[in-house]
Amino acid sequence: MSNRKPANPEGDTLDCSERLAVTADVVIFNLAEQDLKVLLVCRGRPPFKGQWAIPGGFVDVHESIDDAARRELEEETGLRDVYLEQLYTFGKPQRDPRGRVITVAYFALVAGEVPTHAGDDATAAAWHSVYALPALAFDHADILKYALQRLRYKLEYTSVGFELLPNEFTLTELQTAYEIVLGEKLDKRNFRRRILEAGVLAETNRQRAEGQGRPAQLYRYKKHAVMEVKARRLFP
Amino acid sequence: MSNRKPANPEGDTLDCSERLAVTADVVIFNLAEQDLKVLLVCRGRPPFKGQWAIPGGFVDVHESIDDAARRELEEETGLRDVYLEQLYTFGKPQRDPRGRVITVAYFALVAGEVPTHAGDDATAAAWHSVYALPALAFDHADILKYALQRLRYKLEYTSVGFELLPNEFTLTELQTAYEIVLGEKLDKRNFRRRILEAGVLAETNRQRAEGQGRPAQLYRYKKHAVMEVKARRLFP
DNA sequence: CCAAAAGTGTTGGTTTTACACCCATGG
């Protein structure tokens, strides 16, 4: 950060003429109905009125970008303390017809049934399958594509997958979650071996019966287990 | 991106009150004197006058953030068309004492001997070893630490290392480059086998003698070779 | 002919993949 542009040679305040509008947009993923969903809002105003978009909002002068993203997330889902990670910053001059807008994109993972609340600038908020998306406003299709790529990548290299499941889950549920996100079948025995050897799961003393089969052991994610196992993929 | 904050209900223009100053800062890496160097500028103005900082500048309303980063890079080094990648966006409210400034950080890799040009807001620009850094202005120590981490990571998983060498290079030079950045010795035979099997190098028909030993084959990087070899580390 | 740097294969251990049957429960 230098201070070339500001006109004041003393450099201890900032010129206002070159400021930009900055938004924090959050790609919120969720698993439901055996599908990977993303939360979209239907825009209630121009531009792109009536089109679906990734939820987001302007970053306030007094809040950090992370806080702005958390605020958006809470406005749309009512949830706090969920997995949230900065993705990429999109800043082409013409990406918003209203003027220069820079978007810092985030992605979030939320678990369980999550009701949605449309913000006051949206006519609706709804979960959409990432495999059957409507046309999106702005460059949001690019952002979503990038978010999905990053989610898949993280799933293979880190143990972030638990964030898509409720507190307690069975190994079959976890495997299904991985399969839905990665879009491929995994081997049951290899999956179990790896996930257990990674040491990020703790057995609970509870079980759950699914239909009329043998009840499954419930596990929970060990908080504070190392998130990123350097240079060792969790899955092939 | 929603349009909650702007006051105009029609939403087709942008309110100016909530705009932020945005800079593009570039961590420029270079190899020299058997060391990994980073280009720093000595600030000519407050705040942090006289302290070293990562070069950067405000993003103009009409240019993309990438273009701003490229412009900074060219101003400091005179180079264009070098490897440049967005790193992360830093946006805590108090990170700049002048007011709210958001910094989109990039990292760049430049090859060969690169003279530096101090910008007009800096009293000097110089290469510093990443292993012996001075105190840095703002939160630039964090940015640099993050950049170095990312560079190392990329070196292991992609073939980005060539960007730190001139057009033609020997395998020993390439290995040395990797060793300097990663901070560890590599096995010569394993290194050569892997880098050649990766198929990203083309032999030239030239050789170069280093001192009085046997001359080494010169290679160059195959442009358009896949940059990212998914799920296969180049080095252990 | 000697010093200096380039170049070259093999082996043992580890990791990964592929694959099929028995177990516990509810109806």
Add this chain to the structure above:
DNA sequence: CCATGGGTGTAAAACCAACACTTTTGG
């Protein structure tokens, strides 16, 4: 007792890590 879903081991292949000598040149 049977249908349903949960749980388990092994063998072959691929991959990785460690290791030392020969080749080519210049002085």
